[in-house]
Amino acid sequence: MGRKDGGQPLTVARIIVRRLVQALLVSLMVSTLSFVMMRALPGDAAMRVAAARYGHDLVTARAADAVRAELKLDRPVASALFAWWGDVLRLDLGTSAVTAAPVVDEVSHQLGYTIRLALAAMGIALLAGPLLGVLCGLWPGSAFDQTWRALAAAIRAVPPFILGLLLIIAFSVEMAALPAAGTMDSTSLVLPAITLAVGLTAGLIRVTRDALKSVTESGYFAFARTKGLSLSEALVRHGLRNAAAPVTAYVGVQLAFLIEGVVAVETLFAWPGIGHALVHAIYARDVPMIQGTVMAMAILFIGLSALADLAILAIDPRRR
């Protein structure tokens, strides 16, 4: 998050450079980790890939041997890993072990869907969460505040998968208002975006409420009221900007929740993004696809974190 480093003020350029370096290191680390983890899994990876290619019914040890030879799966781990790093340095993520399509093409196609879903969820959460949080924070202890705090706690505790199912039952089965899955309809985005947004919104309500409550109880806010500003004037001039910094920091931290949620939500709603692709790639032991998707997720996470940093920098002049 935006903060002074070693006494040097943060600038937009510093944030971008730092995040770019982070993106490079983190994406390499997570893809290396996923490579090692996939290698450490028990069972025969070649058999798994062959099953994904030809179907379980036709897969035999002979087919697996052919896959093993083609993909050089019997190479030592270190040799395979160095080869992968070499390819990455040449900006070559390889081809999918199952479809033989370039990983870059597959991931970039799927990433578009994920970005659309993630941004829609963020948009919903950023509209609803701070708004309700402000209302709760202005009247702490009121029935409105208590109801929303309880609701937020309850909603936050529901896993996205269960929440998604409940939404499908309500809006697709009972009301027949929205599509249950797929991307075939213009409203297909609504249910997965809401499912992903709800948890984030619940957290935002609580954080905004606490931030605003602390602002309204502060000395400078009391002074602003004492000098004659109305509640709304004091809020606009002094309250919201001060409350916005911790809220933005919270959003930055919660991006991990968003990325994690994408995997479950995309699978549930048959949304063909990278979360969905990651699940299938793991299932098929398609290591190049796994590495490509986790790298994309890491870059997405760091990119969104950089946006949160920049927002904090814009909100809080003390950070500059």
Added chain:
Amino acid sequence: MPRTLLRISSTALLALLTVSCRQSALTTNASMAGELLVVGPWEIPSLDPLGSGSQFMRMQVTETLVDAASDGTVLPGLAAKWSTSPDGLEWKFELRQGVRFHDGSLLTAASALPSLKRALAEPGSLALAPIERLDASGNAIVVQLRQPFSPLPALFAHSSTQILAPSSFGPSGEVFSVVGTGPYRVVSIARPQSFIVAAFDGWRGGVPPIRHATYLSVSRAETRALMAESGQADLVFGLDPASLSRLRANPHVTVEAVSIPRTIALKVDSGKPCFQDVRTRRAISLAIDRPRIARAILRDPEMAATQLFPPTLAGWHNPRLAPLATDPALARKLLADAGWRKTSLGPLSLGGACSSMELLTFVDRPELPLLSAVIQEQLRQVGLHVEVNIGNAGDIPFGHRAGTLTMGLMARNYGITPDPLVTLVGDFGERGGDWGAMNWRSPEIESLFHALVRSNGADQSLPRSRVAEILQSELPVIPIAWYRQTVTVGTRVSGVSLDPFERSYRLTGIRWAGKTGDSR
């Protein structure tokens, strides 16, 4: 600043919603625009017929040389007829005249050959036969065999042999579009999830009543069930047992079912001392309460296996066989006769060994881990201690090949091709098979297989019955349950029929139900 942020967020959200409304070719709401929506769990990561391209055959975009009836009888497909030389080493498949691909080009032996040569080069049905060479001769595909092989036509009914137009292939032989000869042509594909088809006016069988259809892959069974329940999908395949009971009670959907030639079975290493004695294998079989398993886990009491081959494999299911029974008392007696004795720790052992045995299964079929837990308990009740390990489907053939497998719970498809002989020879022949017997041999079965693959038009019912009889008596794999393909059918359509060999969704037989539907 907060106002600015709020403005930016609202603008971004509105922009996103607008963008999401501007979809590509797949924006039409199938359930509203008179398109049939077929939902299944199978993704389409690639267009290759050797892999997930089988979906294009199911949606009747592509065809094969040979077709199959529901009872497994092979029928003419793109090949009008076939014949074999007197020595059984050369087969000639004469293609239909005047068949056109969706790109307008004519189907000829030369244009069909590349698809078949690709299929021969990769693991697929053709790899199961002793094929020496494939050639085009006039309007016929000629197959040279290394040895006679009577079930050959059935291999050409498999989806890996679907015939694509030469324009489907790229310069290095990769499939980049699906141009077939079927009653439907591909309109658009959104890998890995869906594709849209439209009726092909040039199909030899006339224009089907359903003009447009979409296939959508939905990986979660819960979502598929809810799509059926909501009426958003016309046909939903791959339903889980828990959802089925709810859907059967739903007046807005009909549940259709067909028994398919897939059997859940316990594969044991008959070469290991624990299972070498057939009495042990019979005891295990007697310990398993199949009707209870079928009722409680599969929610379908009729799926309790009474023998290896389900009734849908009419030529192989032997109705005269005494059904596999449950008798724990007899199981205990057989184990005692085979030398199993109680250890001080509790479970039985055989000469101090086999006091704990590993049962390996996999999650690819979600019912298998549950079944393995039930089998573990049922075997415990006769004194056998089993440890369940759950891996993935590849672990069974891997364990077979490495010799590390003791027991494996699996689901075997005997209907890979309409004639299961091809699969059975691999599973129970001389060397056993990755998904079949392990370290078990029956000279009689081998000689029956030998005769069957060389028989040319002779009646095969007696040797087939005898094969079923030997497998029932020797139990190199112990049958547990059969499978039923269940599909929900929405109220908009009628005329749905199911293919037990899962080659086709039979869209051409489906009609819109009622007046509203007819006008679409």
